[in-house]
Amino acid sequence: MKLLEPRKEPLASAAAAAAKAPCKWAMKKKLVGGDAGYVLEDVPHLTDYMPELPTYPNPLQDNPAYSVVKQYFVNTDDTVTQKIVVRKNSARGTHFRRAGPRQRVYFQPDDVNAAIVTCGGLCPGLNTVIRELVCGLYDMYGVTSVVGIEGGYKGFYSRNTVTLTPKSVNDIHKRGGTILGTSRGGHDTAKIVDSLQDRGINQVYIIGGDGTQQGASVIYEEVRRRGLKCAVVGVPKTIDNDIAVIDKSFGFDTAVEEAQRAINAAHVEAESAENGIGVVKLMGRNSGFIAMYATLASRDVDCCLIPESPFYLEGKGGLLEFVEKRLKDSGHMVIVVAEGAGQDLIAQSMNFVDTQDQDHFKKKTNFPITLKYIDPTYMIRAVRSNASDNVYCTLLAHSALHGAMAGYSGFTVAPVNGRHAYIPFYRITEKQNKVVITDRMWARVLCSTNQPCFLSHEDVENMKHDDDERHHLHNTQLLDGSPAKCSPNCNGSAGAE
Numbered sequence: 105m106k107l108l109e110p111r112k113e114p115l116a117s118a119a120a121a122a123a124k125a126p127c128k129w130a131m132k133k134k135l136v137g138g139d140a141g142y143v144l145e146d147v148p149h150l151t152d153y154m155p156e157l158p159t160y161p162n163p164l165q166d167n168p169a170y171s172v173v174k175q176y177f178v179n180t181d182d183t184v185t186q187k188i189v190v191r192k193n194s195a196r197g198t199h200f201r202r203a204g205p206r207q208r209v210y211f212q213p214d215d216v217n218a219a220i221v222t223c224g225g226l227c228p229g230l231n232t233v234i235r236e237l238v239c240g241l242y243d244m245y246g247v248t249s250v251v252g253i254e255g256g257y258k259g260f261y262s263r264n265t266v267t268l269t270p271k272s273v274n275d276i277h278k279r280g281g282t283i284l285g286t287s288r289g290g291h292d293t294a295k296i297v298d299s300l301q302d303r304g305i306n307q308v309y310i311i312g313g314d315g316t317q318q319g320a321s322v323i324y325e326e327v328r329r330r331g332l333k334c335a336v337v338g339v340p341k342t343i344d345n346d347i348a349v350i351d352k353s354f355g356f357d358t359a360v361e362e363a364q365r366a367i368n369a370a371h372v373e374a375e376s377a378e379n380g381i382g383v384v385k386l387m388g389r390n391s392g393f394i395a396m397y398a399t400l401a402s403r404d405v406d407c408c409l410i411p412e413s414p415f416y417l418e419g420k421g422g423l424l425e426f427v428e429k430r431l432k433d434s435g436h437m438v439i440v441v442a443e444g445a446g447q448d449l450i451a452q453s454m455n456f457v458d459t460q461d462q463d464h465f466k467k468k469t470n471f472p473i474t475l476k477y478i479d480p481t482y483m484i485r486a487v488r489s490n491a492s493d494n495v496y497c498t499l500l501a502h503s504a505l506h507g508a509m510a511g512y513s514g515f516t517v518a519p520v521n522g523r524h525a526y527i528p529f530y531r532i533t534e535k536q537n538k539v540v541i542t543d544r545m546w547a548r549v550l551c552s553t554n555q556p557c558f559l560s561h562e563d564v565e566n567m568k569h570d571d572d573e574r575h576h577l578h579n580t581q582l583l584d585g586s587p588a589k590c591s592p593n594c595n596g597s598a599g600a601e
């Protein structure tokens with residue numbers, strides 16, 4: 105395999121490209137430079153536009169549960185590195201502010217009026233995040249006013265609020281969905297901020313995916329424009345695990361686990377029939393992470409199809425040829441298809457998956473098959489979250505409310521390389537995370553299924569080149585105007601290995 109030549113001047117060209125096409129966020133970025141190429145992509149703080157705000161001692165220091173903690177509070181200078189793999193001469197690169205409780209807070213418990221809203225599609229763990237926000241605010245900070253907004257963003261101006269107490273949310277983590285309800289579709293930012301003002305809400309926790317976080321970012325801008333003391337905090341949610349920068353989204357583990365049940369059923373059905381094919385359709389309109397991880401976890405899958413990896417049906421090296429070969433070799437097979445995979449092909453030419461058209465396959469291959477199609481799409485996201493997601497959701501909720509109490513606003517919270525961090529909205533909304541099919545993880549899938557990659561050598565080389573270009577263009581501008589240096593081994597894609 106051809107190795108790529110080391111790039112000669114990636115940093116200079118990246119800086120020049122950025123200068124030519126300044127991103128719409130350039131003015132809003134809060135970047136701080138340090139030694140050896142260190143960059144902090146900081147999040148806004150209420151004091152950015154309300155410099156005189158008073159502070160108070162953090163009530164956590166009097167909490168008996170925390171009395172044994174060696175260091176109660178996160179050092180104000182602590183940051184979390186975005187890139188964990190470095191070389192001897194690497195620039196230190198991008199960092200985010202470390203999440204956690206601060207020594208001084210900007211809200212007194214009695215003054216806090218918090219609101220929680222869930223938006224977008226469902227995801228296991230939504231109720232756990234709600235529960236832990238409520239209990240955390242009550243138990244750690246002595247807050248006693250928390251309301252839920254029903255029905256997503258629109259609920260701010262079309263519904264009454266519901267009072268949330270530790271008692272009312274006590275068991276909700278054992279249920280799927282969201283007790284608050286959710287919605288897609290548009291919303292009116294001005295009306296939402298009017299509602300925050302009218303109700304005296306000064307901390308708002310917004311749980312949702314990329315669309316929701318973009319909405320939260322605009323809400324934050326409006327809150328700031330009006331000069332309100334209101335912390336706007338995003339908690340990222342996506343069943344597809346397609347949010348950039350963060351390690352993993354909550355509910356993803358649960359979804360992959362639930363998908364195993366469908367794959368097992370498909371395997372049993374396929375094994376029991378002559379030339380049995382079990383097809384499982386999983387969520388993932390744009391990103392194939394659920395299909396990829398469910399395939400790797402199962403070991404019963406013969407072929408995994410995801411939106412990021414193009415494939416073709418007929419002819420040499422096509423899917424049908426592979427299916428025929430695998431059936432001849434082992435008498436049955438399991439195919440996992442992410443819903444966005446080969447959309448054009450499936451719609452236009454085959455109806456292989458959607459109509460269970462067994463005659464079609466027979467016509468094409470002269471080969472009798474028994475096809476069983478399982479569609480657990482909504483089942484994998486409607487379940488309650490598993491133990492590991494419950495713990496994850498608890499930490500997310502705690503990190504979120506520590507940030508709000510400490511006066512940060514206009515940020516989202518998530519683990520980056522295992523440590524929770526406060527991330528500016530633009531970093532998680534500017535780009536969707538996708539499976540990189542030139543990374544080792546996808547190779548692991550191909551190895552485990554032994555399926556062809558359905559790509560020519562030339563396609564693979566072109567993709568590698570495109571990835572390389574993208575990674576080196578991922579640069580940024582410091583507050584003093586100088587370009588922050590992207591390190592020579594910047595891999596640019598969160599979660600990639």
Ligand SMILES: Nc1ncnc2c1ncn2[C@@H]1O[C@H](COP(=O)(O)OP(=O)(O)O)[C@@H](O)[C@H]1O
Pocket residue numbers: 223224225256257287288289290291312313314315316317318319320322341
């Ligand atoms: N680009 C956007 N800018 C501002 N708000 C948005 C944007 N996209 C979606 N929203 C708001 O966020 C809500 C949820 O978005 P949606 O894309 O449906 O789900 P998700 O947050 O899971 O991606 C929508 O109801 C809409 O009001």
Ligand SMILES: O=P(O)(O)OC[C@H]1O[C@](O)(COP(=O)(O)O)[C@@H](O)[C@@H]1O
Pocket residue numbers: 224225226227313314341342343344345346387388389390443
């Ligand atoms: O039917 P709905 O509610 O639009 O949801 C389906 C879609 O939402 C997704 O699950 C992604 O949503 P999130 O990333 O916001 O969780 C897609 O995979 C799927 O196509």
Ligand SMILES: [Mg+2]
Pocket residue numbers: 224313314315
């Ligand atoms: Mg979305």
